[in-house]
Amino acid sequence: MQFADVRRVVGGVPFITPEHALDLTNLILRERPEQILELGIAHGTATCYMAAALEEIGRGKVTAVDLKVAQFRPSAEEQLERCGLGRYTEVVRMQTGYTWFLHDQMRRQSPDGICRPNYDLCIIDGPKNWTIDGCAFFLVDKLLKPGGWIIFDDYAWTYAAADASRSATDGITHRNLSDEERTTPHIREIFELLVMQHPDYSNFVVYGRQDWAMAQKLTCSGEKTYTVRHRTEYGDLLSRAKGLIRRAVMRPRSAPAGIAAAGPKL
Numbered sequence: 001m002q003f004a005d006v007r008r009v010v011g012g013v014p015f016i017t018p019e020h021a022l023d024l025t026n027l028i029l030r031e032r033p034e035q036i037l038e039l040g041i042a043h044g045t046a047t048c049y050m051a052a053a054l055e056e057i058g059r060g061k062v063t064a065v066d067l068k069v070a071q072f073r074p075s076a077e078e079q080l081e082r083c084g085l086g087r088y089t090e091v092v093r094m095q096t097g098y099t100w101f102l103h104d105q106m107r108r109q110s111p112d113g114i115c116r117p118n119y120d121l122c123i124i125d126g127p128k129n130w131t132i133d134g135c136a137f138f139l140v141d142k143l144l145k146p147g148g149w150i151i152f153d154d155y156a157w158t159y160a161a162a163d164a165s166r167s168a169t170d171g172i173t174h175r176n177l178s179d180e181e182r183t184t185p186h187i188r189e190i191f192e193l194l195v196m197q198h199p200d201y202s203n204f205v206v207y208g209r210q211d212w213a214m215a216q217k218l219t220c221s222g223e224k225t226y227t228v229r230h231r232t233e234y235g236d237l238l239s240r241a242k243g244l245i246r247r248a249v250m251r252p253r254s255a256p257a258g259i260a261a262a263g264p265k266l
């Protein structure tokens, strides 16, 4: 199943944006990861895009982890079924969250007391919390192969920004946090203080709109690189076009009739 086909089935379902879904698809087609770990699934929309990319390269698995209590309709299982991509995925639901799943994986991967990494790509897209996701980074690091990639969603997200819509996020009550904890983006802190300062990570990419950040685990020590990737979004183009037309419409009398007529339709 190709990107456009998946988009037709899951395109209107949160949470991954079509732009990041395409970024993820291109990354998978380029890097050809065999084992992908998705921490935080919700409706499984990103899971479907990743499974479709694995189907295109003909092998691999997405292990997708969420909470037992998380109820989303449509569910990840339903969306995967609609796309016919179930065989490329394993959905795991945990009682307390993905840090204990990572514990179980480390235990499984350490038969002789040394943890053998088994993932090529990991996307962390859960509670956006310093304690949980900071811990998750170090646990994922034990399981990520050299050369593998780690992606964080919600780079600039804050509890303060979420105050308008709810009083608690994934078990964390906003008013129990200090002002600094409420207004500081936790994922940005994890990325800048834990990932970028870790001796084994480089090729840092932060997306210009500050919702995604990614890094690669080095195969050998080398120089670190940092890129900010900007994209001219469709929305930007549309608002610029609207602004131009509005200005043309406002210009008294001299504006050509055709432009003035187009104004109200926008």
Ligand SMILES: C[S@@+](CC[C@H](N)C(=O)[O-])C[C@H]1O[C@@H](n2cnc3c(N)ncnc32)[C@H](O)[C@@H]1O
Pocket: 014, 015, 016, 038, 039, 040, 041, 042, 043, 044, 045, 046, 047, 065, 066, 067, 070, 096, 097, 098, 099, 125, 126, 127, 132, 170
């Ligand atoms: C933004 S959604 C994930 C969206 C999905 N990756 C996508 O792009 O389609 C965040 C998910 O993280 C889950 N979550 C939050 N805290 C978690 C935890 N500690 N362990 C596992 N999942 C968690 C929530 O239940 C929710 O489904």
